[in-house]
Amino acid sequence: MRKLENSELERKSISDFKEATKTPIIIILDDIRSLHNIGSVFRTADAFLIEKVYLCGITATPPNKEIHKTALGATETVAWEYHENVLEVVENLKREDMAVFAIEQVENSIFLNDFKVENDKKYALVFGNEVFGVNQEAIKFCHGTIEIPQLGTKHSLNISVSAGIVVWDLFVKLDNLEY
Template identity: 80%
Template sequence: MRKLANSELERKNVAEFKEAEKTPIVIILDDIRSLHNIGSVFRTADAFLIEKIYLCGITATPPNKEIHKTALGATDTVSWEYAKDVLEVIENLKKEEVAVFAIEQVEHSVLLQDFTPETGKKYALVFGNEVKGVSQQAIHECDGTIEIPQLGTKHSLNISVSAGIVVWDLFKKLQFPG
């Protein structure tokens, strides 16, 4: 086995990324404190051709040196928008018939492995504050909640790790159904 050089990976350039058909997933980051988490989510969104990221509340926006450290240019490829109020973003997406799901531990959540996205439908995933999670108000406005099963002693995962897990799982199910 030989490790591939970057030039052999056949990745898109910025213009090709912008023109490419996107995965029908939107990410909503609400009140994310860590600039590194924000940058990591941008990088994940780039990897899976995510349609858009909404940065809400106290979530910082590009250009930002600390976001760039982990995004490594993904803020130039992935479409993003700042909105102060996450509830307004959720409401507007639902009007556009986007299915909005909070990624959170709540009563009656659907475990990630049991969640089956519908082909031809667009999904928005709400990720909340590193300490408080997705607000109860936002959860009430969502169409449902998805929970990442955890078997250890900790109660949560890092936001960028959660985003990577959920985005990969939905991407895989949408791109390779069955």
């Protein structure tokens, strides 16, 4: 085995990325404190051709030096918008017939491994604050919640790790491996 050189990775140009068919997933970040988490989610969104990222509440926006450190330019490729109120974003996406799910540990959540996708639907995923999670009001507005099963003592994952796990799982379930 030989490690591939960057020139061998067949990376898309920014214009190719913007013109590419996107994965029907939208990420909503609500009240994310860590600029590194925000940048990391942008990088995940770029990796899986995510349609858009919404930044809500106290979540910082590009351009930002600290976000750029982990995003590595993904803020230039991935479409994003800032909205102060996450509830308005969720309501607007629901009106557009999008399936909106909070990623949170709640009563009657659906374990990620049991979550079934419909290939003709678009999905919006709400990720919340590093300490308090997804706001209870936002959870009420969502169609449901998805929970990542955890077996250890913490039952808590970093938001950027959670986003990577959930986005990858839905990406695979939506049959997007034909790149």
